[in-house]
Amino acid sequence: xxxxxxxxxxxxxxxxxxxxxxxxxxxxxxxxxxxxxxxxxxxxxxxxxxxxxxxxxxxxxxxxxxxxxxxxxxxxxxxxxxxxxxxxxxxxxxxxxxxxxxxxxxxxxxxxxxxxxxxxxxxxxxxxxxxxxxxxx
Numbered sequence: 143x144x145x146x147x148x149x150x151x152x153x154x155x156x157x158x159x160x161x162x163x164x165x166x167x168x169x170x171x172x173x174x175x176x177x178x179x180x181x182x183x184x185x186x187x188x189x190x191x192x193x194x195x196x197x198x199x200x201x202x203x204x205x206x207x208x209x210x211x212x213x214x215x216x217x218x219x220x221x222x223x224x225x226x227x228x229x230x231x232x233x234x235x236x237x238x239x240x241x242x243x244x245x246x247x248x249x250x251x252x253x254x255x256x257x258x259x260x261x262x263x264x265x266x267x268x269x270x271x272x273x274x275x276x277x278x279x
Contacts, residue, residue, distance in 0.1 A: 148203045150180045162199070165207035168267040174220065174260040175199050176252065189226045189258040193233040196261045201237070204265055212241055213265035219247040220260040230259055 148163035149155055155162060163172040177192025178185050180199065186192055201211055217238065221230060227247055238245075243263070252260055 146207060148206050150199060150203065152178070152180050153183075163203040163207050165209065170204060170207045170209045170213070170265040170267075172200050172203050172263045172265070174218075174262040175203075176254075176257045176260045185256045187256075189221070189229050190233050192257070192259045193230045193261065196259060197234065197237045200261060200263055204263075209265045209267060211237055213267055214238065214241055214243045214263045215266050216264040217243045217245040218262045219245065220250050220252065220262075221247060222250065222252055222258050224249045226258060234261070 144166070146165040147161040148165065150162045152162070154160075160173055162175070163170055175196045176185070177189075177195040178199075179195055186195065204210060204213065217234070219230060219234065221227060230247075234245075252258070
């Protein structure tokens, strides 16, 4: 399977020249995704709602590319205030709790003042018969 570009139809994608996601073989990279509702181009105020919208957009992009949230191996969370971590973690934990990808949270500025969280993920398609495993110490 060759390279596929996935779009949400966001005007940001066309202007900045990027794809919401790029799938190539067993890998899919989802761009940093903020909390916009891309159907209405509105942004909720609460960081929790922004994180939920971002995760739903990510899940749709992955599905369009033939992947699932269960395929996510890496997640990076960008928040504009450290205090948002305790509000974002339960939201993303609701999506990734059993999946447990490697993850990083960064406190930074984002490009628009209404943006409080941005999430990016990398997924690797699981082979047949592969399940999750745990390592104990």
